[in-house]
Amino acid sequence: MDIKSSLIVTNPWWNNEKINEQFLLERKRNEFNDIVERIDNKRILSIIGPRRVGKSTLIYQTINYLLQEQKVDVKRILLFSGDDPSLFFDENDKLSDILDVYFNEILMENISKIKDKVYIFIDEIHFIKNWQNYLKTYFDRKYNIKFIITGSSSMHLFKDANESLLGRIENIYVLPLTFNQFMNFYMTYISKTEDIEIPKIDLDNMDKSIKKLEEIYYNQDLKFKIQKILKRYMLVGGYPEYFEVKDIEVWQKQLSEDIIIRGIYKDILTMYNIKSPEILEKLLYYIAANNSQAFAYSGIASTFGIDTVTIMAYLGYLKQAFLINVLENYSNNIVKVIRTNKKLSILDNGIQNSLLKQKSIDNDLEGHIAESMVDFDFRLLCEKENYKQFYYRNSNKEEIDIIIDRNIDIIPIEIKYTNQIESSDLKVIKKFIEEHQNKSINQVKYGVVITKDILKKEEGIYFIPYWLLNI
Secondary structure, eight states, rough: OOOOHHHHHHHHHHHHOOOOGGGTOOOOOOHHHHHHHHHTTSSSSEEEETTTTSSHHHHHHHHHHHHSOOOOOOOEEEEEEETTTTOSTTTTHHHHHHHHIIIIIIIIIGGGOOOOOOOEETTGGGSSSSSSHHHHHHHTOSSSSSEEEESSSSHHHHHHTTTTTTTTTTEEEESSOOOHHHHHHHHIIIIIIIIOOOOOOOOOOOOHHHHHHHHHHHOOHHHHHHHHHHHHHHHOOOOHHHHHHHHHHHHHHHHHIIIIIHIIIIIIIISSSSOOOOHHHHHHHHHHTTTTTOOOOOHHHHTTTSSSHHHHHHHHHHHTTEEEEEEEEEOHHHHHHHHHHEEEEEEEHHHHHHHHHHHSOOOOHHHHHHHHHHHHHHHHHHHHHHHHEEEEOOTOOOOOEEEESSSEEEEEEEEEEEOOOOGGGHHHHHHHHHHHHTTTSSSSSEEEEEESSSOEEETEEEEEEEGGOOO
16 A cells, blocks of 8 residues: 555545544543644654553543634544554555655645645654654654654654754653542543542642632542542542443553553563563563562662663663652752662552452552552652652661652652541651752652541641542
8 A cells, every 4th residue: 555545544534524423432531632722733742651551542531622612624634653554555655655645645735835734643653763853853844744643752852863863852741540530530431420529739829728628628539539539449449431441350461461551561671672672571460569669770680680771771761651650769968869669569550450460459469559649649740740759768777759840849659548647657758858858959848648538737737538539
């Protein structure tokens, strides 16, 4: 099939003027609004996240928005994928060849004289050789083109592009659903009822946020409904395709095969020169079995019988593929940050349960899963806001689960997934707050404790139940 024929197949709206309903889905992710807000900015828009998280669906929903709401001419919207073998048969096939065919044979306009904007969507762009150089050229020539691209790995997508596309590209991260997002998918596809609106927490006005949360907290019927959905989320995780499957046995098999195995053996292996790919899979199982624990790179290397440099690289690949989270120990001393142990966790609790063959969640497991979920929620916040995320452990082995460095201040966060919190449980976070309260930099204004069902403010610490956490 030639390029023109392949593009006609990939872009059926050129003929029927609409998107097939099966590609749109009833529910839109929150990130859809972020895309729409930026759709007419000049910069290249990149949508980054792991496989099967809904990036392609977001593309189709955006194209539908352009067609139906913005009334964009159908042929001024182009979509193709970087891993389409009919377009990229070998490594000599170039991005420019496809765009030349599109402008000359389909749109029949001179690319340098475009008056009405053209929207070009490129899915899985990281499979295209030298893609960043081509996009830089088109952008710098100020063609009237809006590029919207997707990629499955932030490291690969930008390791060669950061410098060349600096100031030309902006990112939207699409990760597994947070609990708040999952809950409203649940309301759409399972309960068939209206959304539950949990107020977003304003980290700069926590007192006001607590007052807003109290309205839901004291509604017992609503609390029961939310906590029931939370138990499901703890088990199945945040990948949206769960709502098409629903059966836990089938779902965990699908997670294992599609997200884990293909994520490793297709996405990561095609990006990096990896000598022992099976170690990546074993590393995932190892982290799942020791979730949210702190490790030295050298200790993990010894366990797997390989060198420390290789382990560091492999963990970096898993993190950038959005399969794990790696937290450094918080310190003002950069050397200490580099040398101290790293806290490792599986990014999505559904994947963790799939790896460990967990078909149900008991009370003992809830606390471990809650810690992973909070790690994930704050990683997502940090990705969006360009904050830094750490954990804290001092020389006395006293620990705080999460430290958020917002550049203007820091926020210590403890996860105490219980309804019985003793004063001794708060000793470390109180001490940390006291030590950092009056600093001119790295100042702490308050602390946060994520609980099972306690909502209050006490001695400069905000207690928030996980089921009300929306950041």
